[in-house]
Amino acid sequence: GEDVEQSLFLSVREGDSSVINCTYTDSSSTYLYWYKQEPGAGLQLLTYIFSNMDMKQDQRLTVLLNKKDKHLSLRIADTQTGDSAIYFCAESKSFQKLVFGTGTRLLVSP
């Protein structure tokens, strides 16, 4: 079956790096995503990675994929208070149906 797990909370200080982790069970996952959700708002696609990639970097964001361990991480460099939000990991075999984790609430303190 499909299952995506994330830790519930992460607290960091402004300027530090944040690392949000995610594990998934479906070895046939083709695409993995990170979305950001601010309170009362919709989902913002941050980045996605194909399963044949190990790493993807986009400005302050670095995604690492360990396909053998089915582990995905999102590193946010120089975390700012505006990064405080819930971060969802998601996987899919095709783009048509995403399976989401329960989200990691990131709190950035000044």
Place this chain on the structure above:
Amino acid sequence: NAGVMQNPRHLVRRRGQEARLRCSPMKGHSHVYWYRQLPEEGLKFMVYLQKENIIDESGMPKERFSAEFPKEGPSILRIQQVVRGDSAAYFCASSPPVLGEPGNTIYFGEGSWLTVV
């Protein structure tokens, strides 16, 4: 280019009433998806539609819920005889027909928050 538009953003219904949620996909997108987010949970897939076709409704509750995406107009998610457990955020997403290229992926609307009292 406007994003995925959902309305209403907030909807309050009494138990037993009907709720209709509307979604207009991004320009050029012909595929629409509905997801539900219960309080303190992640999003759960409900249904995937193309124009006039339901492609995958494996996540839809068997009763009271229906979805359509007509040839003209927005996609509609309809919940009949709402109960308190239907209170949730309902997110619509859309995508173009050809996926897999950078930027061609699923984009979400800002959600419709349904409260059943």
